[in-house]
Amino acid sequence: MRPASVGFHCPDDVAEGKRTVRAPRTSVGERMRDSRPYVTGTLIGLNVIVYLVSITAPRASFNDPAAAASAGHGVFFTWQLLPAAVRFDERYYELVTSAFLHASVLHIASNMIALAFVGPPLERLLGPWRFLAIYLLSALGGSAAIYAFGDEIGTTVGASGAVFGLFGACLVLVRRLGLDPQWLIGIVAINFVLTFSIQGISKLGHIGGFLTGIAAAVAIAGFPSTRTRMPAGVQAGGLAGLLAVIGLVVALRTATWS
Numbered sequence: 001m002r003p004a005s006v007g008f009h010c011p012d013d014v015a016e017g018k019r020t021v022r023a024p025r026t027s028v029g030e031r032m033r034d035s036r037p038y039v040t041g042t043l044i045g046l047n048v049i050v051y052l053v054s055i056t057a058p059r060a061s062f063n064d065p066a067a068a069a070s071a072g073h074g075v076f077f078t079w080q081l082l083p084a085a086v087r088f089d090e091r092y093y094e095l096v097t098s099a100f101l102h103a104s105v106l107h108i109a110s111n112m113i114a115l116a117f118v119g120p121p122l123e124r125l126l127g128p129w130r131f132l133a134i135y136l137l138s139a140l141g142g143s144a145a146i147y148a149f150g151d152e153i154g155t156t157v158g159a160s161g162a163v164f165g166l167f168g169a170c171l172v173l174v175r176r177l178g179l180d181p182q183w184l185i186g187i188v189a190i191n192f193v194l195t196f197s198i199q200g201i202s203k204l205g206h207i208g209g210f211l212t213g214i215a216a217a218v219a220i221a222g223f224p225s226t227r228t229r230m231p232a233g234v235q236a237g238g239l240a241g242l243l244a245v246i247g248l249v250v251a252l253r254t255a256t257w258s
Contacts, residue, residue, distance in 0.1 A: 039128045040119030043135065044112050047159055050100045051108045054079075081156040083147045087257050095147065095250070099139035101157035111159045114191075118166045125173060126220065133239050134216040137246070138165020138209040144246045145208025148253040161205040165213025167191065172217035175224035215242050 078091070081098035085091045102108035123131040142161020150156070167188050174181045188210075195206045219238025222230050230238075 035124065037120035037123040039132050039135075040115065040123050043119070043159075044115055047100055047102065047108060047112060047115075050079075051102050054101055079157075081143055081146060082153070083150060084152045086147055087152075087254055092250070095140055095143040096136070098143060098157050099159050099162055102159070103157055107158060111163055114163045115159065115166070118163070118170060122166055122170060122173070126169075130220055130235070134165060134169050134213055134220070135162050137216050137239065137242060138162045138168070138213040140243075141165065141212025141215075141246055142202070142205040142207075142209030144249045145204040146202060148249050150202075150204050156202050156205060158202070158205070160202070161209030163209070164191070164206045165209040165216070168210040168213030169217035172214055172224070173221055176221045212242070212246070 079094065079097035079101050081094045082091075086094050102111065119131070122134075126134070139159065139162035142164070143156075145161075146154075146156050167184075170184055171181060171188065174184055192206070195201050195203055216239060219242055220230060220235045222228075
């Protein structure tokens with residue numbers, strides 16, 4: 001027995017009580033805990049490492065595979081999203097790898113700052129695996145939009161499709177939690193104004209990633225009017241269904257390529 005503020009406690013009873021008390025969970029079913037955003041940090045680290053590796057290649061490799069091959073540096077060329085190469089060389093991996101490439105210091109800095117801003121609170125709310133799923137699906141959704149509707153010989157790199165997907169997911173979750181979304185709507189609006197104002201930014205990638213992030217968040221948390229927590233199996237099924245839709249978009253574009 002151990003002395004307590006009132007009477008005595010049996011150590012075995014205390015241990016049993018701790019095991020039987022259910023840990024509080026967030027609205028999406030994640031255990032509430034003050035954990036560090038390891039996935040966000042890992043994603044930022046991967047993007048930085050890939051950027052440092054890619055800048056060893058000559059800038060000509062962005063649009064000139066011969067220059068890259070002769071120099072022995074193929075990362076930037078082989079990982080960027082080039083729809084024609086995806087179709088005719090079957091380089092479907094570019095739909096994902098292009099999201100880890102960046103064209104300049106300003107490009108990667110802006111995306112990583114945005115990821116560092118929106119990533120940690122989302123990861124704590126969703127948990128690492130749900131957060132990672134939304135990030136990767138949004139990156140893939142942005143690339144699929146470029147592949148399906150973009151310039152066949154245009155090249156695209158950057159994590160902004162994934163970041164816009166996180167913004168879209170935030171909108172759904174803020175509404176789901178009954179919070180005021182005005183500040184977030186303002187941030188998203190500013191980013192879309194920049195998207196359509198600055199030349200060279202992938203509009204399709206941002207829109208595709210944003211819509212995918214919204215869809216993924218709905219699959220996990222339900223619509224804002226949803227009052228009950230979505231079961232884990234339903235969440236997984238919804239995310240799998242979204243992945244299937246993205247795959248269907250890519251397959252239809254490949255089948256109808258002229």
